[in-house]
Amino acid sequence: MEYNPYRALIKEFRRIAEEITGSGDLQVIRARAGFGYLSIPLHDLIRGRPELAREVNDKTSLVKSPYLANLRFINGFLNTDVNLVNYGKLVLDSALALGPSYGKSPDVKPLNIVVEHTSANPLHPLHIGHCRNMVLGDSLVRLLRFMGHRVSARFYLDDTGIQVMYLALGYRHVKDLVRRRIELGLKPDQVMWIVYSVTNAVAEVQRLTRMLEGKGEEEYRELVRERDEWVSVIADWLSKDKELVDSLVKALSSIDVNSEVARMAKAYEDGELGVKELVREAVNLVLRGFEETLNQFDVKFDQYDWESEVAVYNGLAKRVIMDLVKAAPSYVEFKDGVYVFRADKAAAELKLWDELRLPKFVPPATLNRSDGTTLYLTRDVAYAIWCLTNCNPDMVVRVIAVEQTHPQAQLRIMLKLLGFDASRIVHYAYEMVNLGDVKMSSRRGQAVTVDSLLEDAVRRVRAIASGRGGLNIDEVARAVAVGAIRYYFASVSPSKQIVFDWGRVLDMNQNSGPFIQYTYVRAYSILNKANVDVEPGQYTVPTSLSQEEGNLLLMIGEFPETLLKVSEDLKLENLVSFINRLALEFNTFYEKYPVINAEPGVREFRLALVKGVRVVLENSMRILGIPVLSRM
Structure with a gap:
């Protein structure tokens, strides 16, 4: 058993290459397509020792290795294939034995x-x-x-800071109305958003109104236009909650809002008790709403640092x-x-x-x-x-x-x-x-919230899954929606903008959370129907393997190394890309080859192979926070 079979393979290849060349510190790279699996460039060594090319060529046929096959020297590169019978057994034994821990590297220094x-x-x-x-x-x-x-x-x-004081000031005047709405089941952060946005809008209307005095015609018109935009923000909120907004506007109309929030900001930093209690009460209500949303995605924090x-x-x-x-x-x-x-x-x-x-x-x-x-x-x-x-x-x-x-x-x-x-x-x-034409401004009450995004995803998943019997559609739809959103945001490099596209988010054929979940369900279903928990040593790797079987063995072996590199570079998109390729390869295998109905010997191997894929998918899904389902 190896925690990192791929690294064991690299170590073996490097050892043999060092024996052949008499040189250490050789770089192992992936071979170009058609030239094997691994490769070591020897150009620099050969330039200093021209006779080395002939020596390497002569020695390759004499090499004996349990994991390497067809060692050859081509155009300055020492290339090798993999003995999939022996290496495949090492890979599957490791994945099956380690299970939920497969992919961890025990030699990583904990930080x-x-x-x-x-x-x-x-x-x-x-x-x-x-x-x-x-x-x-x-x-x-x-x-x-x-x-x-x-x-x-x-x-x-x-x-x-100033923005939190807008929230606190508005909340001070409509506490009872806010509490009543929360008691009726409205999310606290949604209610407090109205308070914050309306208070902000009233402050802007007051500021712009003061600026009108003494302005020329053109500047006057521009200020009125800007003020009208803020009045329309209040009107939009009125259409959603007339009682709350009317009460808030009425209470704030007799206050210089901007001066008061500036006073409160300083008082809060100075630790003035009344302002401190008010701000904490308002912020904690919003935080309650945050936690409801975070729980939907199984996101937890060890600490909130105020x-x-x-x-x-x-x-x-x-x-x-x-x-x-x-x-x-x-x-x-x-x-x-x-x-x-x-x-x-x-x-x-x-x-x-x-x-x-x-x-x-x-x-x-x-x-x-x-x-x-x-x-x-x-x-x-x-x-x-x-x-x-x-x-x-x-x-x-x-x-x-x-x-x-x-x-x-x-x-x-x-x-x-x-x-x-x-x-x-x-x-x-x-x-x-x-978001294309959608404009976002939380101050103006314009935003696509995580809650609305999730509910939209749930509705779309329900529509796709309608008519499927024997499932708790609500539970499955929410798990698939969460997986779809989490996968999508992790799949794109953080350095790139995301153009949100529901077609990609919910693509059932490739590169999506639902696609990975469905692939996992396929693997789970095969093993469940077989009713055999295949263990290390309970199978034999056939001497004749299909290309898909070989590819799956190699990818399962690469998983710990891939995960190690992702954790060092903090590039989650590379893990997402890896499991998408694994899922595509597995689905091709699934469509072409029987598993449960395969002949004895092959059946046990293919069950072990399916279990290896399931282990890698499940460990990856748990890292990415994608809900693991047994049925879809």
Whole structure:
């Protein structure tokens, strides 16, 4: 049994090549199509030792190996096929013996890793952009834990700043109406979204109305047009909940909303008890709604880190500024009560681009407001310091949108200047989700929420599955919908934008969550009908194998190495691509060859092969958070 059969094969090939050439440290690569399975380029050695080509050619026919076959020297490459009888038995014995642990690498050094993901502002329901963040972050947590790392999954809860105060101020005036709706079964984050958006809209209407005074005709018209847009936001919410919106607008009409939220923001940072209790109450309601959504996708966090606690009330955010002034005074400017960090100057003079993986351009960063309150970036730096100090991480993976590339670069530069190991901070950036003509603005009440996305997927799956007897359609449809969404967001490189396409999300023929689930069900059904739990040693690999059988054996053997590389590179899309190829190969095999009705000897082998595929699919699905079903 081998935890990594592919690596054992590489080791064997390298050993033989070193014996033949008399040289060590040889690179093993995959051979070009038609030239074998593995290859070692020997061009550099031959240039220094021309006689080596003849020696290698003469020695290849003398090689004896249990796992290699048809060793040959072609155009400077030492190529080999695989003895699938012996290697196939090693692969299947390993997969069958290890089962749920197949793919783990016991020689991986366990690290303390923090994965911070989702971290949505507690103002409104999670939307489709958060969904990509959530899926990527949770899949990374699952992957790294599977590989043996000690992982802490954390949600950074931004409960300070102006936007949260809009929520809290609105909530203060309509508490009873909000509670009544939640008691009737409405999701808390959906109700609080109305409160936040309407309060924001009223503030914008008030601001724009004040700006009208003394403006010329053209500018006046433009301001009125912008104000009318915010009035229409209120009107849209009125059509959804007239009582709540009417009450809120009436209560806010006698208040200078912008001045009040600014006052509350400072009071909250100062720890004023009444404001603190109000904000916590409002934010916790939104958080309850978040957790309902997260539970649908089986996403769990070890800790919610409240920004106020880890960065503000302990004074850390303000100390960051003062410590930065002391540590790097030539890179901090002060004017009219505002500190500005010259990240551009620091990056250039200290040549930090490669060390800190910086973008080509990094702008200066403002660190505080003139009233003394801190800004998001400064609090974010404080959180990073808190995390590095208190969580003892070897690595902190922050799943944050690509739009935050510059702030995250500024953060790493500041950490470096403050004496912290900024290389431990990894910005796992992801691109936006493109919805075509759909415009998103949570402030304006325009967003495709994760809840609505999931319900739409459930409806579409139900339509596909209608008429299938013997199933709990509701339960299966929801599991398939979750799998479809999770697979889709993990399948595309985070560096690429996603153009959301239901045709791809629910494609039953290839490269989708439902396709993987259905392939797993096929494998499960075969083994269930056979009513035999084939174990290592209970089968013999035939000397004559079909191409599909050989391909499946090789892919099952590659799984641990693939998983190891994915965990090192944090490229989930490569795992998704692998299981899609495995599923395609298995379905071709399924259509062409009998398993249960195969002749004795072949039957046992094919059952072992099917079980090996099932093991790889199930372990991959659990890493990607795709629900595992036994029937579809």
